[in-house]
Amino acid sequence: MIEVRNLTKRYGPFTAVQELDFRVDEGQILGFIGPNGAGKTTTMRILTGFLPATEGTAVVAGHDVFDEGMQVKRKVGYLPETPPLYRELTVGNYLRFVAELRGITGSEADRRIGEVMERVGLRGWERRITGSLSKGYRQRVGLAQALIRDPPVLILDEPTSGLDPAQVVGVRSLIEDLAGDHTVILSTHILREVEALCSHVVVIDQGRIAAKGRMEEVRQEAAPTHYRVEVRGGEGVAQAIGALDVVEQVDPGEVVVVRSGTDPRPAIARLVADKGWDLVSLERVVPSLEDAFLALVGREGGA
Amino acid sequence: MRTVWTIFKKELRVYFVSPLAYVFLGVFLLIAGMFFYLGVALTGEASLRVMLGNLAIALIFVLPMLTMRHFAEEQKSGTFELLMTSPVSPVSLILGKWAASLFMCVLMLAGTLLFPAILAYYGDPDWGVIATSYLGLFLVCAAFCATGLFASSLTNDQVAAGMAGIVMLLPFWMVGSAGAVVGERAQAILDQVALLPHLRGFTKGVIDSADVLYFVAFAFVFLFLTYRTLESRRWR
Numbered sequence: 341m342i343e344v345r346n347l348t349k350r351y352g353p354f355t356a357v358q359e360l361d362f363r364v365d366e367g368q369i370l371g372f373i374g375p376n377g378a379g380k381t382t383t384m385r386i387l388t389g390f391l392p393a394t395e396g397t398a399v400v401a402g403h404d405v406f407d408e409g410m411q412v413k414r415k416v417g418y419l420p421e422t423p424p425l426y427r428e429l430t431v432g433n434y435l436r437f438v439a440e441l442r443g444i445t446g447s448e449a450d451r452r453i454g455e456v457m458e459r460v461g462l463r464g465w466e467r468r469i470t471g472s473l474s475k476g477y478r479q480r481v482g483l484a485q486a487l488i489r490d491p492p493v494l495i496l497d498e499p500t501s502g503l504d505p506a507q508v509v510g511v512r513s514l515i516e517d518l519a520g521d522h523t524v525i526l527s528t529h530i531l532r533e534v535e536a537l538c539s540h541v542v543v544i545d546q547g548r549i550a551a552k553g554r555m556e557e558v559r560q561e562a563a564p565t566h567y568r569v570e571v572r573g574g575e576g577v578a579q580a581i582g583a584l585d586v587v588e589q590v591d592p593g594e595v596v597v598v599r600s601g602t603d604p605r606p607a608i609a610r611l612v613a614d615k616g617w618d619l620v621s622l623e624r625v626v627p628s629l630e631d632a633f634l635a636l637v638g639r640e641g642g643a
Numbered sequence: 644m645r646t647v648w649t650i651f652k653k654e655l656r657v658y659f660v661s662p663l664a665y666v667f668l669g670v671f672l673l674i675a676g677m678f679f680y681l682g683v684a685l686t687g688e689a690s691l692r693v694m695l696g697n698l699a700i701a702l703i704f705v706l707p708m709l710t711m712r713h714f715a716e717e718q719k720s721g722t723f724e725l726l727m728t729s730p731v732s733p734v735s736l737i738l739g740k741w742a743a744s745l746f747m748c749v750l751m752l753a754g755t756l757l758f759p760a761i762l763a764y765y766g767d768p769d770w771g772v773i774a775t776s777y778l779g780l781f782l783v784c785a786a787f788c789a790t791g792l793f794a795s796s797l798t799n800d801q802v803a804a805g806m807a808g809i810v811m812l813l814p815f816w817m818v819g820s821a822g823a824v825v826g827e828r829a830q831a832i833l834d835q836v837a838l839l840p841h842l843r844g845f846t847k848g849v850i851d852s853a854d855v856l857y858f859v860a861f862a863f864v865f866l867f868l869t870y871r872t873l874e875s876r877r878w879r
Binding site for chain 2 (some may be wrong): 421
């Protein structure tokens with residue numbers, strides 16, 4: 341549904357994104373994550389036809405974004421980082437304007453506006469001036485705008501920023517509902533959100549792809565599952581554990597960290613019991629996407 | 644064409660839900676009223692010649708203020724991104740905005756129709772001359788709105804856009820009276836680009852196709868420059 345090849349964007353001497361390659365299949369939700377300034381917004385702007393790329397190609401919904409920009413624009417709903425609102429207009433007038441821009445008029449527009457307002461939780465807010473709305477409600481109007489034509493492809497730049505926790509849950513379940521018959525790319529800082537929603541991720545850092553693929557694969561590769569063993573009253577614990585068949589790699593220390601493809605816990609427990617040591621703890625650690633992200637981007641505290 | 648209409652409606656709505664439109668209409672009518680009074684009091688003629696000539700000059704300062712918002716504000720508030728990612732061509736965008744500002748001009752000019760009505764009550768004005776004068780003024784508006792839109796497309800700062808528009812228009816007024824400095828021959832050439840010589844015919848009841856062409860070309864050049872600027876902004 342979305343295919344990006346060798347995409348590069350330079351602003352003068354500054355390279356914003358470099359040689360991006362990824363694809364999103366129909367019905368997938370792709371999480372697009374990376375530190376601030378990594379090039380997420382630039383990439384989304386290229387995919388929506390707002391910016392031209394310096395090199396490379398992008399095909400969205402079967403159309404090249406450069407050569408057939410108009411067709412792409414008809415099929416993509418886009419929520420930019422700041423919701424693009426006309427502060428003077430009411431919610432209803434604003435959505436009607438966007439609907440007409442996208443070719444929906446008359447009673448069809450009324451119906452669609454009613455539907456999307458219901459969907460994003462804006463029912464009864466038609467007459468409010470968008471400029472007077474709180475950040476969360478502006479974000480909802482932005483989402484409503486992106487959904488108005490029920491586009492097959494949705495590109496959402498930080499859809500939950502500025503929302504309160506209850507609204508975040510609402511927007512997440514909305515995006516979950518959209519999956520299947522919509523293809524979604526969503527960028528966010530909130531990694532838990534990606535974990536909750538996305539089947540696939542692209543991690544981008546300093547304009548380059550740091551990792552991509554299925555969520556579990558990326559997580560596993562960047563920060564593999566490991567086992568922490570804490571034992572008291574013994575010498576040469578690490579060596580003894582390392583000698584076990586199931587264990588692939590051992591990091592010695594106060595707490596011994598063991599990497600292994602299969603679960604080594606029964607073997608370790610038996611070993612500790614045989615040697616007469618005291619087993620304090622033996623746990624399996626599944627790293628979060630956060631750990632994987634930090635391992636990939638490698639700059640704690642972030643840029 | 645349909646999107647031109649959509650943009651046009653939106654722009655008018657934005658004009659009228661903010662105080663801007665009312666302030667503009669008020670200020671413009673105040674200035675026009677002053678020129679009308681001075682013109683009639685000084686010349687003792689039942690004509691709008693003085694008022695219309697001066698209004699053309701006043702428009703140099705007023706219209707860039709009317710149009711400065713258009714692209715500058717869209718860029719600043721991020722709605723430009725909405726427009727450029729919607730299936731709308733830059734041409735319909737420009738035409739919609741131009742038409743909306745011209746519509747505001749028509750309202751402003753319609754407000755000044757009170758003055759010929761006053762003339763008709765007290766005297767016997769030449770309606771043909773008044774009609775051509777208004778046509779001339781409308782063409783001035785069309786040209787100046789195009790210039791103002793171009794200025795607005797250059798920056799995302801409204802005030803800078805307004806000033807830039809005025810600065811672009813001023814030379815067209817000033818070169819008309821450069822004769823004392825550059826000599827009569829040079830003045831004859833400058834009169835071809837100057838604003839007021841092309842308006843003179845209209846205020847005398849003459850519609851010269853060269854004058855009409857001047858304003859049409861004026862508007863076209865600036866609309867075209869606006870188009871090029873919008874296109875090039877995307878590449879930066």
